[in-house]
Amino acid sequence: SVTTNANGTTFxxxxxxxxxxxxxxxxxxxxGNTITTGSITADKLTIKSTSGVGGDLVLAGDxxxxxxxxxxxxxxxxxxxATSVTDEVTNGTTTGKSDVTASKVTNGVVNTDGTQxxxxxxxITDGKADTTSTVKDASGSNITDAxxxxxxxxxxxxxxxxxxxxxxxxxxxxxxxxxxxTNTNTTTATTxxxxxxxxxxxxx
Numbered sequence: 307s308v309t310t311n312a313n314g315t316t317f318x319x320x321x322x323x324x325x326x327x328x329x330x331x332x333x334x335x336x337x338g339n340t341i342t343t344g345s346i347t348a349d350k351l352t353i354k355s356t357s358g359v360g361g362d363l364v365l366a367g368d369x370x371x372x373x374x375x376x377x378x379x380x381x382x383x384x385x386x387x388a389t390s391v392t393d394e395v396t397n398g399t400t401t402g403k404s405d406v407t408a409s410k411v412t413n414g415v416v417n418t419d420g421t422q423x424x425x426x427x428x429x430i431t432d433g434k435a436d437t438t439s440t441v442k443d444a445s446g447s448n449i450t451d452a453x454x455x456x457x458x459x460x461x462x463x464x465x466x467x468x469x470x471x472x473x474x475x476x477x478x479x480x481x482x483x484x485x486x487x488t489n490t491n492t493t494t495a496t497t498x499x500x501x502x503x504x505x506x507x508x509x510x
Contacts, residue, residue: 307319307320313335313337314335314336314337314338314340315335315336315337316333316334316335317333317334317335317336318332318333318334325344326344326345327345329344331343331344332344348367349366349367350364350365350366350367351364351365351366352364352365353365359376360375360376360377361373361374361375361376361381361382362374368387368388369388370385370386370387370388371384371385371386372384372385372386373385379396379397379398380395380396380397380398381394381395381396382394382395383395389407389408390405390406390407391404391405391406392404392405392406398418399417399418400415400416400417400418400422401415401416401417401418402414402415403415403416409429409430409431410427410428410429411427411428411429412425412426412427412428413425413426414426414427414440421442421443421444422442422443422444423440423441423442424440424441424442425439425440426438426439426440427439427440434453434454435453435454436451436452436453437450437451437452437453438450438451438452439451444464445463445464446461446462446463446464447460447461447462448460448461448462449462455474455475456472456473456474456475457472457473457474458470458471458472458473459471465485466483466484466485466486467483467484467485468482468483469481469482470482476494476495477492477493477494477495478492478493479491479492479493480492485505486504486505487502487503487504487505488502488503489501489502490502490503
């Protein structure tokens with residue numbers, strides 16, 4: 307039956323009015339621009355501000371969710387599917403982002419032109435676990451890569467200078483370069499060596 311009065315328009319079928327999930331709503335009521343009901347079934351449901359600002363929310367029939375919230379230069383975006391969840395927040399100058407899949411997780415902050423970054427990437431691929439951290443700004447970068455068998459840390463500036471230290475259970479290697487010359491020191495339990503090489507590859 308359909309009833310219209312000051313309380314709105316009510317749609318009700320007494321032969322099919324079982325409340326959903328323990329609720330009490332047994333009909334659907336439309337009053338002005340408000341709908342009250344127990345359940346909505348749809349291939350895709352889009353909720354969007356009629357003013358054209360503020361963002362939107364999309365609920366898809368496959369369970370995926372996409373949400374965008376905007377306020378001036380600030381925007382938050384969230385997406386979830388069967389294979390990934392992504393969250394991103396930006397203020398127009400810097401962006402924070404989290405990206406999660408079954409085998410890879412990325413978390414980080416980067417500025418608009420990419421010259422500044424702080425991020426961590428963790429993966430498990432073919433039985434190998436790996437974590438890579440990146441810190442970068444106008445003065446250079448600091449990159450650390452760690453696995454179950456070794457860790458590598460590189461500190462570099464914007465002038466071609468870098469220092470890379472690789473540590474494993476069997477020893478340590480330290481390589482320092484200015485872009486033209488490289489000094490490499492290797493240490494194990496029984497040996498210690500130092501090698502100097504110039505840009506031409508000549509060792510001395």
